[in-house]
Amino acid sequence: MSGQSHLLRLGRLTTAAFAISAAISACGSAGPSPASAGIAVVTSTTVFADMVSNVGGDLVSVSSLVPKNGDVHTFEPRPSDIQTVASAKLLVMNGLGLDDWLAKTITNASAIGTPLLKMGESVKGVAPLPGDTAGTQNPHLWLDVKNAELYVDEIDTALKSVDPAHTAAYDANAGTYKAKLETLDSWVRTQIATIPEANRKLVTFHDAFPYYAREYGITIVGVAVEAPGQDPSAGYTAQLVSAIKQAGVKAIFSEAQFPAKLVDQLGAETGCKVVSNLYDDALGDPPVTSYEEIIRWDTSQLVKALA
Numbered sequence: 001m002s003g004q005s006h007l008l009r010l011g012r013l014t015t016a017a018f019a020i021s022a023a024i025s026a027c028g029s030a031g032p033s034p035a036s037a038g039i040a041v042v043t044s045t046t047v048f049a050d051m052v053s054n055v056g057g058d059l060v061s062v063s064s065l066v067p068k069n070g071d072v073h074t075f076e077p078r079p080s081d082i083q084t085v086a087s088a089k090l091l092v093m094n095g096l097g098l099d100d101w102l103a104k105t106i107t108n109a110s111a112i113g114t115p116l117l118k119m120g121e122s123v124k125g126v127a128p129l130p131g132d133t134a135g136t137q138n139p140h141l142w143l144d145v146k147n148a149e150l151y152v153d154e155i156d157t158a159l160k161s162v163d164p165a166h167t168a169a170y171d172a173n174a175g176t177y178k179a180k181l182e183t184l185d186s187w188v189r190t191q192i193a194t195i196p197e198a199n200r201k202l203v204t205f206h207d208a209f210p211y212y213a214r215e216y217g218i219t220i221v222g223v224a225v226e227a228p229g230q231d232p233s234a235g236y237t238a239q240l241v242s243a244i245k246q247a248g249v250k251a252i253f254s255e256a257q258f259p260a261k262l263v264d265q266l267g268a269e270t271g272c273k274v275v276s277n278l279y280d281d282a283l284g285d286p287p288v289t290s291y292e293e294i295i296r297w298d299t300s301q302l303v304k305a306l307a
């Protein structure tokens with residue numbers, strides 16, 4: 001499979017981008033500058049930035065548009081983000097409706113020629129799960145660690161495409177990182193196995209966990225909101241409360257990047273314990289500052305509350 005095929009090349013680099021790049025090489029010996037730190041990669045979320053850092057190491061300089069603890073679904077790019085996108089040599093997002101606001105930022109930054117990797121749409125062999133509206137696909141593929149390994153392959157291919165001189169280094173880093181993710185995946189399975197089967201039921205704020213649930217044998221009973229940024233109707237919440245009671249759910253989980261109010265209300269109405277917080281679309285503060293830590297943290301929370 002060709003690496004180029006995963007990158008959307010929508011046009012040519014602008015003259016301005018060439019001018020910036022020429023200026024960087026001209027002052028390369030003048031001392032350290034952000035640009036000399038490596039290939040500038042810009043991602044939509046901190047989770048993807050962490051993955052790119054693992055594959056790119058010192059060869060890349062990664063920044064995320066959505067800050068830690070931020071909500072990628074409802075994010076509104078700031079004027080400074082346009083400059084960040086304009087300076088990128090590679091753009092990395094998920095697609096599938098998670099971070100589609102980036103398309104407008106790319107246009108505003110005159111960066112339509114910059115290679116763009118849409119990981120959720122590029123990966124092959126993942127059976128899609130339905131999104132929040134008819135005809136859409138749930139975008140949260142990476143919370144299944146097996147899918148995250150496929151994301152790593154996509155990142156490896158994209159970095160080699162923009163920086164072929166360092167092909168061996170990217171391949172080696174990707175291999176090391178994927179081995180860690182394999183270990184993580186096995187660990188999740190042993191942890192979930194400690195939860196009695198009847199208790200493996202999940203209620204969260206938004207619909208981030210269906211791929212995780214499918215891979216690791218958990219049933220999603222429901223989510224507090226149909227889509228982030230949208231208040232649920234009274235009818236929707238009443239149905240969810242009844243489903244939670246009927247399923248005998250042991251705990252309801254809030255999420256770090258969203259307000260806890262709705263989940264607290266669900267807890268009060270169902271008598272379920274509310275556990276805070278799971279992480280999914282964004283990194284947080286220690287000890288949840290990497291993708292691996294998100295998976296370890298979330299899995300540990302599930303085990304603590306449900307086992």
Ligand SMILES: [Zn+2]
Pocket residue numbers: 073140206207208280281
């Ligand atoms: Zn999400």
